[in-house]
Amino acid sequence: MTKYYGGIDLGGTFIKAGLLSENGDIIHNFAFPSRVEQGIPALKESLRVVARKLVEESELRGAALAGIGVGSPGTIIFPDGIVTGATPNIPGWVGTNISGIFSDFPFPVVADNDANCMGLAEATFGAGKGTKNGFYLTLGTGVGGAMFVNGAIVRGASFCAGEFGHMVLVYNGDTCKTGRKGCLEQYVAAGALCRSAMQLAGKYPDSALSSQPGELDVVDIFDAFKRGDQAAVEAVSANADMVGVAIGSVVNLLNPEIVVIGGGMSQAGEKYIGLIRKSVFSFAFESTTSILKVEAAKFGNDAGWIGAACLNIGSRPLP
């Protein structure tokens, strides 16, 4: 009997979910409201509805559901899915046993951190397929990361690894939302790009960004960047240079064979990725870049549930 693997990506607004074949083919996927604002019991029921739907969709196709993986924000003890670290988007979530929500389902349900799931999707079936040492980062509202070393995901000693956005970029620099000084996230996340583009728009009155009504968002900025708008080009180039130096630092430390850039900002396209790549290659040692690829993520917004589904696929041994 054909086996499918269910993946669930828990977000503050939507639960994204889908079925994956053992070879990484997307069989079916859908979204369902998380109902976080109705409290934890409603959220748990949403997750169970999603799981039942995954069972039904498998049965419809004459396949068995081999297991479900859940990606959740916060610090998640793998594989049981005990939530030990908070995420501001889901109040009250700490202390939950994610696997326990599904204890009456007749297959294994395991859970991991959502950034780890994104990395796992890309490492198993995406831009990092076939590699053993990779660095997977997300650039968007926040900056996060996941790593593979010697073929295994790096979860860390207390399942907190991957806080790429809170590595130092500028010693004693600007204060980030966590109170640290000089963190990468404060300089390169979506909000930082918007602030710097607004400033530059003031300097270049001819820029399309100067006449934009209201607040700028990253989509406006990247659109203007692609058209060659001077303010946008300067802002995006400075952003890519900082991102590249930070990635280059990690490359000097970990010597991966692939760096995969995901998250909302990565969808700006190859022109942006190319600027980041150039900066990585100038900061990282030649001995490391001779074998290094820097690529955009393959799975975009689907990486979370795809990676969660991968948690149960035996082809990648779980450490």
Add this chain to the structure above:
Amino acid sequence: MTKYYGGIDLGGTFIKAGLLSENGDIIHNFAFPSRVEQGIPALKESLRVVARKLVEESELRGAALAGIGVGSPGTIIFPDGIVTGATPNIPGWVGTNISGIFSDFPFPVVADNDANCMGLAEATFGAGKGTKNGFYLTLGTGVGGAMFVNGAIVRGASFCAGEFGHMVLVYNGDTCKTGRKGCLEQYVAAGALCRSAMQLAGKYPDSALSSQPGELDVVDIFDAFKRGDQAAVEAVSANADMVGVAIGSVVNLLNPEIVVIGGGMSQAGEKYIGLIRKSVFSFAFESTTSILKVEAAKFGNDAGWIGAACLNIGSRPLP
């Protein structure tokens, strides 16, 4: 028959070597001139003399030599010991097959990078004993590092991992000897501490460092620091704060359970390590520091050969 494990630590001036029991007891150790200035053939012969001496010292004690490990500066392909990356201290070393130097010896000879060996010594029998996820750094003329993740050493995709000294501390900051801007090493290595102490000595005419004849070295500075000399206290405190932020960044990324600080500067003692620890704990996330220890290295100048000996000890599986 008792088995001993030989370790050789190749330096630009001396080869340090010794015999280790399977439990990590130091049986015998010695130093021998590297004769690097006489060229590669003389260096190779020095290494063979050292290996023969390790055989003799084992036989004297009625034990068999189970194998020899060699730690070398540069980029070293493990386990064969092909030197693919240069070290300025040993001209002409690139291209050498280190294991090949000992091909007529009746036991395995493997080789690894010297910083990896230092980390391996501390992880196997030293300050990181019993841990699976550790970060091992050396502070001295240069700044280097080694890492263990999921119980295995991180060599990287092309055996170049661990360049902790060339992670960014100050984006677009001072230029380091490799031409990069803002590298940690440029701000915290021994030379940087001396430069900053000299400047502060000018500001505090009462400082013992002001009346020091000639160039300051780190031993003078740490001695004055221990006596509470104001210029030295300011210089060392600033150094420790920067080192701690850089370590804290790596802790946020890798979430190790132990950080071990070695190299010449670590011998300044607990007062210095305590300042670094304080800075690490303020920059790293609480979720990571709840389980974190920051300790001085145990083996000092012997870590290199001890770790090299560990390369052949089966108790730590080789990845």
